[in-house]
Amino acid sequence: MPYRSPVSEYSFVLENVVDFAKIAETEKYAEATPDTVDAILTEVAKLADDKLAPLNRNGDLYPARLENGVVRTSKGFDEGFKAITEGGWVGLAAMPEYGGMGLPLTLNCAVNDMFAAANMSLGLNPLLTQGQIEALEHHAPEWMKEMYLPKLTSGEWTGTMNLTEPQAGSDVGALTSKAEPKGDDTYAITGQKIYISWGDHDFGGNVCHLVLARLPDAPAGTKGISLFMVPKYIPNDDGSLGDANSLRVVSLEHKMGIHGSPTCVMEFDGATGWLVGKENNGMAAMFTMMNNARLGVGIQGIGIAEGAMQHAIGYALDRKQGRTPLDGKDGGTGTILDHADVRRMVATMKADTFAARAIALACGVAIDMANATGEKSWDARAAFLTPIAKAFGTEVGIRVSELGVQVHGGMGFVEETGAAQYSRDVRVTAIYEGTNGIQAMDMVARKMIDGGDTANTLIDEIEATAEAARSTLPELGENVWQAAETLREATEWMADQGDLNERFAGAVPYLMGFARVLGAHYHLKAAMAEGDNGPRTRLARFYINRLLPEHVGHLAHAVTGAEDLYALTTEDLTA
Template sequence: MPYAAPVSEFRYILDKVVGFDQVAATDLFGEATPDTVEAILTEAGRLCQDVLAPLNRSGDLDPAVLENGVVRTSKGFAEGFKAISEGGWIGISAPAEFGGMGLPHTLTTAFNDMISAACLSLGLNPLLSQGQIEALEAHAPDWMKELYLPRLISGEWTGTMNLTEPQAGSDVGALRSKAEPNGDGSYAVSGQKIFISWGDHDFGGNVCHLVLARLPDGAPGTRGISLFMVPKYIPNEDGSLGEANSLRVVSLEHKMGLHGSPTCVMEFSGAKGWLVGEEHKGMAAMFTMMNNARLGVGVQGIGAADGAYQHALAYALDRKQGATPVEGTGTIIDHADVRRMLLTMKADLFASRSIALACAVALDMAKATGKPEWAARAALLTPIAKAFGTDTGMRVSETGVQVHGGMGFIEETGAAQFSRDVRVTAIYEGTNGIQAMDLVARKMMDGGDAAFALLDEVEATAESARGTLDDLAEPVWQANETLREATEWLLGQGDMNVRFAGAVPYLSAFARVLGGHYHLKAAMEEGEDGPRRKLARFYVNRLLPDHVGLLAQAMVGSDDLYALTPEDMTA
């Protein structure tokens, strides 16, 4: 079925739910007027549904291949990327001085949601460039900004992120890649990196690799790592492409999904690179890109969920199978269990999308105002947005297969592709378990101030809804209090492993409560019998209660996890 960009949904969430008006009221983002936002969302939606969505199956059936050292991309992808770059969509939030639009990151987040629903494999490419643009803007020397940023923003060049090595997965500090000074301000970078999305392509231009490597005097672990710009072609002073650098694509990974996205094994053999940021401070520079990417990856999950939901809904409205006790359309959407699946998909899609956009608003407010409370809000919401967004993508796409019944297992329907493509999002940019541990550890180093500030807002919303929406307000208020008590318990645990043991259910419970909060806000802005109120009741009645069991798991401790020995497990 054709993808329909949910432009009106974005407008409603921005206007009524996550407070985008605060962003537009700042001096920095004063140009983000309602008319501008409407135009951006409408044109982005048109690109995604008319140009990019038709490429989705092509990427799956005609995957990227490596031929004689050259990566050949899926049919139509080069033209699709050209439409993205010529429309200026890579640089929505990039600095205007280098050719970007200078608009809020919230609008980039909405665009990334839509492009992920339309064609996730191709959408990975501009997402990586966006992250690299932000990292260079924050950490690169001026000459590098002037050379690279305009070309990355225009799409003439594309960016990658090179962290992972075969022996060092999430333990980045175990990397072996090295960088030796060349004596002229450049470095010879050597090593092998794996899982490099869009490490090469046949779109033309340059491929700009940000590579983590260790200088000769670099200390062991992450503290001794530096970051280098290592381009495929060494640019001339005027920006034209010079000689090929000493790097190559060794192979493409064989993946369960995202076949249109070339995931490369990269080898750097004394390749010329230039330092980004300070020596031995590479992780700080790379984390700028990774934090951008973590929200972006969460949004990839949400976009894939939207594509899967629209696909399943269209099938349910068309497929006739069996009789039901109710009068209706005569199709399977009349069945109670099919309704349950579709409404769960839609309710979680709204909850996860609202969390992601709220995170983006916090990022924009932090940038526009410099206030630390906004930065703390963004930091707190980032792991929740990433983990819950990608968990939602997996659940919704899997449910989409189930809605199709036996036909969901048949590749020709396209339902399975959403599930295969989105699966990796829960793994990369830090697995969802790592996100949860980050939430209960680093993000609670403020004594829980950022978390409690957010919970105070949830409580205030629930209080304001009393009298008009008691059936929604009271459960949200109660859930928020339970989460507050669990957070206080968590902060009282001196043994960090006790926190880690319950981190995943804690994060899921936090997301569940935030989902109730945002559904309630949406319902408060609508009339008595509006569809958003009905959807909010479904979420509060059927999904919000999950938080009780999740928080019970979060507070069990760690002893039971270690009660069985490895020998017991193999018995």
């Protein structure tokens, strides 16, 4: 079963579940009309289905490789990337002043969802460039914007982010890369970075590295980090490529998945760089890029879930094995999809993918509304939803791809079926751009600095939807309302803890419990919009009756605190 982008699903969620129309009503995004959205989704779907998806297996079987200092990409990736750039899709949400379309990030999320489902390895390249574009739009000096943004927006040049160092890992403040002023407004950048996705390629053009480094006498920790633009080739004044910079790819990481995406160890040896933003303010500039990148990673997880689900359904509709209760009856397929457990797995895949996608697109709407209106309430909502969208989206991708292998049975463990690739490719999404544990700790700490007000506003909306559903879908409405009350109690407990470690001990289960309830909210909205006992209502009933109850265990875990964790001694854990 070849991949087919679920355009009608995006359209339904945007129109009926996350209220995308609010965005189009703003002056900033007035061009995001329904006709424009439909045209873009349709065109990108053709690209994803016909150009990118057929290359996905090539990326797995013929990984990127390093030859004589040059990264050679997987078979056909150059043509796939060319198709992305020719459509102008890298710059969909970029500023029109520099060649972008200026359309909402929410729409860009749907596009990246399709790219990830079709070919995550290749789709990662424009995702990184989009993040760099955003960082430069907000923090770069005007000359740098004029030099770099048009070429990044068109896809002629590509962008990376260089944070991690071997000794530092997620502790970015421990980085040791140096930036020495050269006296001409440039800096000599020296250091080594690891895990640099798409750090080099053979597509042509320039590879533009945003690098975190420390100036002489800078304060210790994150307060002493600055951000620099360090291109592979130093541009001439007219934007043409000049001399090669003093940087190189040391090696490529040998990874569990996304083999088509070259993950580089980069070495900078006195490379010429230019300051982006203010001295010692690099983390603020980088987080402009990273915050929306975290949503983008959640979208990658959702895209993989979609691809794995379609792959599993295709197999289940073809595989015949054993007798089922539906043999010879109307509605029976005569295949393993008629077995109760296979149907349970497929329904779980579909219900969770919908929930995660709705959460991610709702986060995109909040970001767009914040950008369009400047209202702090939208900013707060976007900030709160981002770790949920990232962590839940990637956990769903992992779980759905695992179920995809299980639906295939023994054949799922055989590489030729392609089911295992989804599971291997998606696994990294729970790790990069801040592990899911870091996302959860951020959610219960910084994102609750308001005492839980933003969280409770969302819970109020969930309960309002549940109340509205009582007349047409009373059982579902009641279940969602009760779940929201349990979530509110857990939220109040979290907000009351003065010791952050008490929150951190249950941060991940709290995030997952919140996501479970939020997913039920969006399923209920979908069922209410459908009106009849149709497929979305039946799927909502499955989610609310079977998956929503998981929130009870998650939230019970969340409010247990840290005492029993630390009662376990090192000897207990290593015995």
